[in-house]
Amino acid sequence: MRVLAAMSGGVDSAVAAAHAVDAGHDVTGVHLALSAKPVSAREGARGCCTLDDARDARRAADVLGIAFYVWDLAERFREDVIDDFVAEYAAGRTPNPCLRCNERIKFAAVLDRALALGFDAVVTGHHARLDPGSPPVLRRSVDAGKDQSYVLGTLRPEQLEHAMFPLGGITKAQVRREAAERGLAVADKADSTDICFIASGDTSGWLHDRLGSQPGPVVDVDGAVVGQHDGAYAFTVGQRKGLALDRPAADGRPRYVLGISPVDNTVTVGPAEALDVTRLTAAESTYSGPPVACLAQIRAHGAAVPATAEGDGGALTVTLHQPIRGMAPGQAVVLYDDERVLGGGRVVSAA
Amino acid sequence: MVPAAIAAMTEALAEVGNASALHASGRRARRVVEESRESIAGALDARPSEVLFTGGGTESDNLALKGLYWARHAADPRCRRVVISAVEHHAVLDAAEWLAAEQGAEVVLLPVDAVGRVEPATLRSILAADPGSVALVSIMWANNEIGTVQDIAALAAVAGEFGVPFHSDAVQAVGALPVSFAASGVDALTVTGHKFGGPYGAGALLLRRGLDVTPLTHGGGQEREVRSGTLDVPTIRGLAVATALAVEEQPERAARIGALRDSLLAGVFAAVPDALLNGAAPGPSRLPGNAHLSFPGCAGDSLLMLLDARGVECSTGSACSAGIARPSHVLLALGSDHDRARGSLRFSLGHTSTAADVRALVEAIGPVVERARRAGALTGARRS
Secondary structure, three states: OEEEEEOOOOHHHHHHHHHHHHOOOEEEEEEEEOOOOOOOOOOOOOOOOOHHHHHHHHHHHHHHOOEEEEEEOHHHHHHHHHHHHHHHHHOOOOOOHHHHHHHHHHHHHHHHHHHHOOOOEEEOOOOEEEEOOOOOEEEEOOOHHHOOHHHHOOOOHHHHOOEEOHHHHOOHHHHHHHHHHOOOHHHHOOOOOOOOOOOOOOHHHHHHHHHOOOOEEEEOOOOOEEEEEOOHHHOOOOOOOOOOEOOOOOOOOOOEEEEEEOOOOEEEEEOHHHHEEEEEEEEOOOOOEEEEEEEEEOOOOOOOEEEEEEEEOOEEEEEEEEEEEOOOOOOEEEEEEOOEEEEEEEEEEEO | OOHHHHHHHHHHHOOOOOOOOOOHHHHHHHHHHHHHHHHHHHHHOOOHHHEEEEOOHHHHHHHHHHHHHHHHHHHOOOOOEEEEEOOOOHHHHHHHHHHHHHHOOEEEEEOOOOOOOOOHHHHHHHHHHOHHHEEEEEOOOEOOOOOEEOOHHHHHHHHHHOOOOEEEEOOOOEOOEOOOHHHHOOOEEEEEHHHHOOOOOOEEEEEOOOOOOOOOOOOOOOEOOOEOOOOOHHHHHHHHHHHHHHHHHHHHHHHHHHHHHHHHHHHHHHHOOOOEEOOOOOOOOEOOOEEEEEOOOOOHHHHHHHHHHOOOOOEOOOEOOOOOEOOOHHHHHOOOOHHHHHOEEEEEOOOOOOHHHHHHHHHHHHHHHHHHHHHOOOOOOOOO
């Protein structure tokens, strides 16, 4: 097959491309430039799409002996991921930009263009297993600590049909060892963490630069004003730190953000147990079918809990058999049957 | 590189001797440098003392712009305008912008017509208004992207009337067109080796005698006290051999390459009738080896990738240091919109190009354009 390897400049995508070459595919490497003004270097594990990353990807392609190009997706990434991220926070929700990037950039803009240009598939360095079939079956990585099936869990079958994840069957340690054996200089490059387009790592400061000061009240569950905030968008459901409340709760126990209401610019706080949810509704769901016993996961690195899910069209209802704490609208819920992904959607409400 | 230049250069690589040393080996090396200087001067109709060896076109352009600006500005603080065309190479454009950002210069961009030419009357009107404020004029001999050739003698004559130094980046012109430094009236001329079969990293600035230029780099002052650094004797030798050969063969090469270019254009238009030629019509106003085309509905980097896979190598214009293709400032200066600029390719033909190369492109271009159109002009750039 002719496959397009999306190469970030990191170790995973380099080894994934190497596996595609070994499998006998005709591989072309592409680095996605997602920043309109790439800086020359990054510090530590933050940020991405620097000139260093582009160079690392190019050098990996050289070592593998494959053609290499840079695709400029900066405008598309800004519209579909960054603008969406800001709009979601402004609407009081907590988005996951990595999912959005997979849904709209890697397995949409890039995949569409690759198919039109005559490629059969896009290969990435995600840690997840993908068994071919119709529809293909997405499963967790053998490396539980590095499993990325959650951020791929909302991809539609037609997107997965043209995806290849060669790394799902090996651990991150094996990936690094293999990279070193192959002479790939990125073998010991730090993993990227945090949000790639917020190089400082300070999400609320970054949002503040874009959304400005929007002072409003922090209230408790009875509606009493217990503090002030400078922008409800800077809070996320379940957050405990940085609330700057005027006075402690009557019972002296810590308080958490329970809800954010952009309409009246109010942040509601309360006790931890008020965060417990047992019922979720989600939209844009890829799971459709009658009630099914499954496991539901709501965070990239969170545990999956027993649940019953029912999908109808794009709407998904999930009943959790044990409560989970701190579910923010905007997060994704991904359903598993053991290690197999059934589908997922974006949470619109939780109770 | 042309075989004669490779042979001359590799022979010189085996020789010991710093051309600035006084002993016998040094004198031998110096002799090679001076013979090379005389050879280049002869080929380009300059005096040997007007040839300054540099590390290539970018250095020559920077030396001309900054060196002339600093010298002129030091002599008269009112002298701070740098007049350049809107289609200059980045080595000129960015040097001028740096002078504006860091050194108090004011950049005046000369507009170009629809094919990329600067009208001498435009230059005259800018100079006539206040000639004493202009530090220098820099207009390229021929454009690196669209191949448009300027009427350099007429433009240099206008600058000469007002006593303003005139620099021209002739990187694209030497070997492709007749270039006479003396007859052109140009005061400073940039030349680089790798464009005509010489080595990379070897260039020259032809600098009229008596013209004051402040050095960029300081040290031994080897080249007329304007350019310092131990002379790279083998590279200079390779540059000289390639220059002499390129100038000698220029009429024959230009005719042969021009005919190949014309058959390339005819073949592409037959396969893709709505392709558009950028720049001047084939003839004296266009470099013989240049074909620059827009393919409506295609992204240039899609075309490049598809052609590359078929063994046809072309260029989308300039790429930033990350390797991202950017809409060309040259095409934008011609009045082209962003989509057309992004959907453009340059095919360059040189002394090694053959009719078979042209046939390979003509056979590939139809299916490649069709496929790139399906991938969309803007896929990846913006949402439709």
